[in-house]
Amino acid sequence: MDVEPLLAPIALTLALAATVTAILLVIGTPIALWLARSRNAGTTIIGALVTLPLVLPPTVLGFYLLLALGPFGPGGALAGLWGARTLAFSFPGLVIGSVIASLPFMVQPLRNAFAAIETEVIEAAETLGARRGALFFRVLLPLARPGYLVGGIMAFAHTIGEFGVVLMIGGNIPGQTKVLSIAIYDSVERLEWDKAHVLAGGMVIFAFAVIFSTLMINRKSMGPLS
Template identity: 75%
Template sequence: MTLFSPIALTLSLALSVTLVLIIISTPVAWWLAHGRWAGKEVVGALVTLPLVLPPTVLGFYLLLALGPNGPGGWIAGFWGARTLAFSFGGLMIGAGVASLPFMVQPLRNAFAAIEAEVLEAADTLGASARQRFFRVVLPLAAPGYLVGGIMAFAHTMGEFGVVLMIGGNIPGETKVLSIAIYDFVERLQWERAHLLAGGMVVFAFLVIFSMLMINRRATAPRDSALI
């Protein structure tokens, strides 16, 4: 097995999941930040659940949902398949659910930090809902999108338990980096395992460094104003 295949597959999965999560998380995070329904924290808890739920437990229930006897089997029947599990599409769903809180929470915090007066001023100036989002909300929430995107991408890159449960170990289709490292260790191919694991260590360091720099830039104007 070449090293390029799991790297390319993992990058493709992480990028696809991140883009989908940006679309899905935007309305969810906005509603959680500004919705007035008393039970919204129940939804917030469900969204955050993957953070504390063991990946094997989450993967087990996703496997049932994506399998032949679950909704995934019914959906897969439209193109003649029996299941969404053990496929790239299944990996996207599983990794998306596991990474959802990493995108929603930063966006929720960013949306909640936008003062109501700013939105009211945009309404007073005659801005439509679309203009208000793209010209006011989006620029102000840009750090949240950046943090959420990086965190969701990084978490998907390193996900193991969920992708193993619903994707297995199919070369070229579901064998992502974390599975490849595990496979190399089982085969005692230490050099290849070191190479991939070392690359993930460097990647993790860059992610953490990026988060620190983003937070530093986000708080710098506030600090300078206090001085």
């Protein structure tokens, strides 16, 4: 079996997952921190919106993303800035869709980590004169480290395994939107069982590694049993 055709979707998937995870680390942090520390009534609504991709069928989310990223949606207007007609069926479109689909996988672990930090610790740091920047980087960030590890792993893994959303907004364009999950589907359609076995088997091993790593992080964060 020629493995060279398999390298392109693997590289594209890794690039997508790394980009999405980096973006989610940036935008997920303030959202999670606000949801964890705020007592505003709006946190319930925002929390529900952030969690929505977990319960929505991927094709439903993908359908509305396709409309939003298409030529008659906001994505079309944005793409027009550089002469394109649409963000759908493009790598930037995959990034936008994957960020939305994977958002709860980053925000929820971070929210739990920030919520677990005792208020007394924060108040003590503020009493000692710590400003917002120092409070976050010297107190909150180190204490929330397990949440960042779990959130990063889960967001990265979910982006790699996502199928419904990427199929709806990306299609199957080699070198541009043909990621691993689409490559497996394409191989099965073509009855290329050897390629499907290699890709699917690799995904199974990867999924096990993700679950094992997450459990180990959670176990260490809980500390030794008394």
